[in-house]
Amino acid sequence: MSDKFEVVGASERKVDGLALVTGRPVFAGDLDLPGTLHLALLASPHAHARIRHIDAGPAARLPGVALVLTHENTPTIRFTTAGQGYPEPSPYDARMFDPKVRFVGDRVAVVAAESRRIAAEALGLIAVDYEVLPPVLSLDAALAPGAPVVHDEADAEGIWDAAHNLAAAVDIAVGDAPAAFADCAAVVETTCETQYAQHAPVETHICQSYLDDNGRLVLHTSTQVPFHLRRIIARILDLPIRRIREVKPRIGGGFGVKQEVLVEDACALVTMRTGRPARWEYTRPEEFVSARTRHPFRIRVKVGAKADGVLHAVEMDATQNTGAYGTHALTVLSNAGSKTLPLYNKAPHLRFAGRSVYTNLPVGGAYRGYGGTQASFPLETALDQLAERLGLDPIELRRRNHIRTGETSPIFAELGEGREGVPMTIKSCAIPECLTAGMEAFGWAQKRSRTRDTGPIRRGVGMSLHMQGSGIPLIDMGAATIKMNDDGSFHLLVGATDLGTGSDTILSQIAAEVLGVGLDRIVVYSSDTDFTPFDTGAYASSTTYVTGKAVERAALEVAEQIRRVGAAMLKADAAGLALGDGRVTAADGRSVTLAEVCTRAYYGADQFQIGATASCVPEESPPPFLASFAEVAVDVETGQVRLLDYVAAVDCGTPINPRMAEGQVEGAVANGIGYALTEEYLFTAGGKVRNADLSRYKIPGTLDLPPIRVILVDSYEPTGPMGAKSIAEIGINGPAPSIANAIYHAVGLRLTRTPFTPERVWRALREAGIS
Amino acid sequence: MILDIVLNGTRRTVEADPGESLMDLLRRLGFKSVKNGCDDGYCGACAVLLDGRAVNACLVFAGRAGGQRVDTVEGVGREGVLHPVQRAALDLGAIQCGFCTPGIVMTALDLIAHNPRPDEAEVRRALAGNYCRCTGYVKPVEAILAAAAEMREAPE
Numbered sequence: 053m054s055d056k057f058e059v060v061g062a063s064e065r066k067v068d069g070l071a072l073v074t075g076r077p078v079f080a081g082d083l084d085l086p087g088t089l090h091l092a093l094l095a096s097p098h099a100h101a102r103i104r105h106i107d108a109g110p111a112a113r114l115p116g117v118a119l120v121l122t123h124e125n126t127p128t129i130r131f132t133t134a135g136q137g138y139p140e141p142s143p144y145d146a147r148m149f150d151p152k153v154r155f156v157g158d159r160v161a162v163v164a165a166e167s168r169r170i171a172a173e174a175l176g177l178i179a180v181d182y183e184v185l186p187p188v189l190s191l192d193a194a195l196a197p198g199a200p201v202v203h204d205e206a207d208a209e210g211i212w213d214a215a216h217n218l219a220a221a222v223d224i225a226v227g228d229a230p231a232a233f234a235d236c237a238a239v240v241e242t243t244c245e246t247q248y249a250q251h252a253p254v255e256t257h258i259c260q261s262y263l264d265d266n267g268r269l270v271l272h273t274s275t276q277v278p279f280h281l282r283r284i285i286a287r288i289l290d291l292p293i294r295r296i297r298e299v300k301p302r303i304g305g306g307f308g309v310k311q312e313v314l315v316e317d318a319c320a321l322v323t324m325r326t327g328r329p330a331r332w333e334y335t336r337p338e339e340f341v342s343a344r345t346r347h348p349f350r351i352r353v354k355v356g357a358k359a360d361g362v363l364h365a366v367e368m369d370a371t372q373n374t375g376a377y378g379t380h381a382l383t384v385l386s387n388a389g390s391k392t393l394p395l396y397n398k399a400p401h402l403r404f405a406g407r408s409v410y411t412n413l414p415v416g417g418a419y420r421g422y423g424g425t426q427a428s429f430p431l432e433t434a435l436d437q438l439a440e441r442l443g444l445d446p447i448e449l450r451r452r453n454h455i456r457t458g459e460t461s462p463i464f465a466e467l468g469e470g471r472e473g474v475p476m477t478i479k480s481c482a483i484p485e486c487l488t489a490g491m492e493a494f495g496w497a498q499k500r501s502r503t504r505d506t507g508p509i510r511r512g513v514g515m516s517l518h519m520q521g522s523g524i525p526l527i528d529m530g531a532a533t534i535k536m537n538d539d540g541s542f543h544l545l546v547g548a549t550d551l552g553t554g555s556d557t558i559l560s561q562i563a564a565e566v567l568g569v570g571l572d573r574i575v576v577y578s579s580d581t582d583f584t585p586f587d588t589g590a591y592a593s594s595t596t597y598v599t600g601k602a603v604e605r606a607a608l609e610v611a612e613q614i615r616r617v618g619a620a621m622l623k624a625d626a627a628g629l630a631l632g633d634g635r636v637t638a639a640d641g642r643s644v645t646l647a648e649v650c651t652r653a654y655y656g657a658d659q660f661q662i663g664a665t666a667s668c669v670p671e672e673s674p675p676p677f678l679a680s681f682a683e684v685a686v687d688v689e690t691g692q693v694r695l696l697d698y699v700a701a702v703d704c705g706t707p708i709n710p711r712m713a714e715g716q717v718e719g720a721v722a723n724g725i726g727y728a729l730t731e732e733y734l735f736t737a738g739g740k741v742r743n744a745d746l747s748r749y750k751i752p753g754t755l756d757l758p759p760i761r762v763i764l765v766d767s768y769e770p771t772g773p774m775g776a777k778s779i780a781e782i783g784i785n786g787p788a789p790s791i792a793n794a795i796y797h798a799v800g801l802r803l804t805r806t807p808f809t810p811e812r813v814w815r816a817l818r819e820a821g822i823s
Numbered sequence: 824m825i826l827d828i829v830l831n832g833t834r835r836t837v838e839a840d841p842g843e844s845l846m847d848l849l850r851r852l853g854f855k856s857v858k859n860g861c862d863d864g865y866c867g868a869c870a871v872l873l874d875g876r877a878v879n880a881c882l883v884f885a886g887r888a889g890g891q892r893v894d895t896v897e898g899v900g901r902e903g904v905l906h907p908v909q910r911a912a913l914d915l916g917a918i919q920c921g922f923c924t925p926g927i928v929m930t931a932l933d934l935i936a937h938n939p940r941p942d943e944a945e946v947r948r949a950l951a952g953n954y955c956r957c958t959g960y961v962k963p964v965e966a967i968l969a970a971a972a973e974m975r976e977a978p979e
Contacts, residue, residue: 066911072921073909075856075896141847171885254860254868255922304922305956336861552920552957715958722959745863754947754960
């Protein structure tokens with residue numbers, strides 16, 4: 053479908069690539085501001101305690117210390133660190149500094165000093181007298197009758213049931229699933245648990261703040277949500293929004309963890325109080341403990357099918373550990389259902405129930421996949437079991453049940469982002485093509501029917517099917533401004549936030565396509581609240597679909613203005629003029645250049661600025677789809693699972709930039725492989741993270757990954773810009789269930805707990821008597 | 824302490840604290856391509872060449888660089904005269920957020936200088952200490968292989 057485009061569909065170089073590959077100082081931490089104060093964090097050593105007394109005096113008197121922030125001298129307003137649309141669907145259960153600490157790593161104090169060394173020294177001089185409280189360190193402990201209450205403060209808002217440690221709850225039903233299982237020929241039920249995991253962007257959280265010449269607060273920070281951040285900081289510090297400028301330079305990866313306000317509030321407060329620049333950069337251990345994580349879940353899934361293999365009832369019951377604060381609690385919980393259940397829309401009976409539970413453990417947050425990753429694991433392993441029960445190939449079971457173009461699912465309307473959802477009919481669905489292309493590239497039929505290995509190392513193959521969304525319908529918004537220059541180039545201003553995903557490039561390609569120019573004629577500037585229009589930010593796989601549409605609309609308006617000027621110059625009818633190759637051309641072949649058009653608009657007759665601003669609030673969220681295939685070798689003597697091959701076949705609509713789209717999937721799959729095999733937080737009995745570094749928390753390196761082969765199948769989403777849907781998140785959902793199903797195929801073992809580390813697999817093999 | 828360092832080909836006399844890491848020194852001198860990803864030697868974002876070999880600059884005392892050659896990506900290429908590894912990284916989509924890119928480029932330069940004909944396994948082994956959370960390494964590995972091939976055909 054992309055043959056009809058010139059710039060869209062081409063694997064253009066990233067517009068910011070040259071700066072990045074030559075090491076230009078373009079990241080938030082690369083700014084050198086004279087007189088900067090360096091911030092350091094005193095974190096709670098206790099999982100649950102009340103601060104009886106804190107003495108910051110000796111620290112504050114240390115030469116070189118400018119300020120010590122504690123709960124005694126900072127704003128007491130409650131907010132959520134989750135950078136979501138307003139009003140946020142997360143509870144207001146956090147304070148800048150709270151007299152009660154709720155996990156090991158929670159904020160106690162922040163020192164601002166002339167150097168990092170002095171700040172670190174001052175931390176040791178802060179005396180804190182804690183009243184240690186009994187902690188709740190597991191889902192069961194938090195849900196037990198009479199359990200200690202994590203949020204007993206009177207001034208929190210939006211908590212579902214604080215007395216019972218419930219941050220949020222969801223319960224929807226379509227038909228009568230519990231009764232419908234009685235009518236099924238085969239029923240499978242499984243309960244799976246997933247772990248705490250880290251985003252591990254190579255750049256940790258970093259903010260630098262200063263006052264500009266007019267005394268306005270400028271935040272130079274690594275964030276996914278510049279406009280939400282500005283709004284939240286304004287509220288915490290009681291500043292007018294107009295007094296804050298938030299700039300996102302290049303940032304070193306986010307994956308959801310930078311959809312949070314974690315360092316900016318303290319930086320801003322230090323700058324407001326001292327008038328001096330401030331800098332706060334999380335250390336790697338702080339990034340692990342005090343930033344955000346992937347919410348662990350315990351999920352029970354029950355699926356039932358009629359004898360023909362068509363699903364009749366699906367039930368999902370999800371219990372989420374949100375840790376000490378309810379950031380993204382309700383929405384990640386809801387997405388566990390809304391990003392999985394619509395995939396199998398043949399079942400008339402559906403139930404999704406869930407609850408989000410506070411514990412005294414690290415805090416959950418947004419993480420690529422956003423609940424879909426956690427829930428895909430039990431659902432897709434249950435379907436694998438169901439296929440076996442029915443004597444069907446797992447792919448055949450999916451073929452009989454997956455959603456198709458022209459169809460809908462009641463889940464779309466029932467389950468939204470903290471409220472009801474938005475009904476949607478699927479307009480593009482290339483799942484059949486994904487399954488076929490994926491199984492052929494992978495060699496499914498041949499590998500699946502291979503004679504079983506009988507030695508200590510046994511190979512197996514598994515697959516799974518996935519969906520995600522493209523933005524949040526009727527909530528997300530993207531806007532774009534395009535203005536024309538007198539050399540025929542254009543400035544594209546977008547609030548959208550390029551985290552390294554390439555959105556600056558993709559949005560420029562969309563503008564170039566509409567305006568009939570090469571990519572080099574688009575100068576893009578993004579994510580600066582002073583100069584770019586509003587955007588909700590980079591999350592929920594929204595930018596290409598939502599902001600891309602806004603860019604397309606703005607470009608169409610600009611093209612119309614260009615045609616009007618061109619019509620006057622060519623004395624032709626505007627409607628008959630075509631834009632292309634940097635020219636406006638009439639039907640009879642006469643043309644003027646875009647430079648001539650803008651020069652006339654600037655200096656000639658009827659002068660005006662050619663330009664437009666357009667917005668997009670999406671009415672639906674077309675899902676991208678993924679068919680995922682994994683081949684493993686399980687060593688039954690050591691429990692080691694080696695991944696031999698991985699194929700991801702994706703329907704993302706039109707890939708605006710195919711190599712960058714592939715890169716999104718390759719990176720997401722690699723992250724998902726880490727989640728499936730090695731990545732997990734380990735805790736002491738007291739709730740302290742034992743492996744808060746990149747040595748003991750193992751993310752995949754070059755030697756840990758199989759060949760990852762990505763196939764982008766042909767697809768066109770009619771509601772998207774140039775036919776595009778999203779691609780950023782979906783790839784991460786595949787590895788855990790595909791690998792689990794492959795392990796079962798290899799050794800007959802059903803794993804229900806991620807990650808599949810050698811020790812866990814070895815123990816399970818022993819328990820099952822497999823050797 | 825006073826150090827003589829040949830920094831990106833230019834001899835410089837610089838002052839360093841005895842306990843300062845080469846990473847902190849280079850960043851303080853304005854070589855911001857040297858990234859701090861963990862300050863612990865695991866991520867490779869601070870990789871630079873010390874006398875032609877890739878090292879994690881966070882693990883090397885600044886004093887260790889005295890009298891030696893230190894190369895960062897700032898000295899490797901710029902617009903118009905990019906190194907083949909940089910050009911291939913751009914052309915083949917090997918860069919996403921770009922935070923790990925300088926370290927990967929420097930590691931690749933070390934590899935190709937000592938092994939002009941690396942195969943994929945050798946590239947993967949060389950990059951084993953460079954974490955990238957964005958790309959899954961598929962395109963960075965492709966780019967380094969392509970750059971090495973180009974350099975064999977048209978040596979500088």
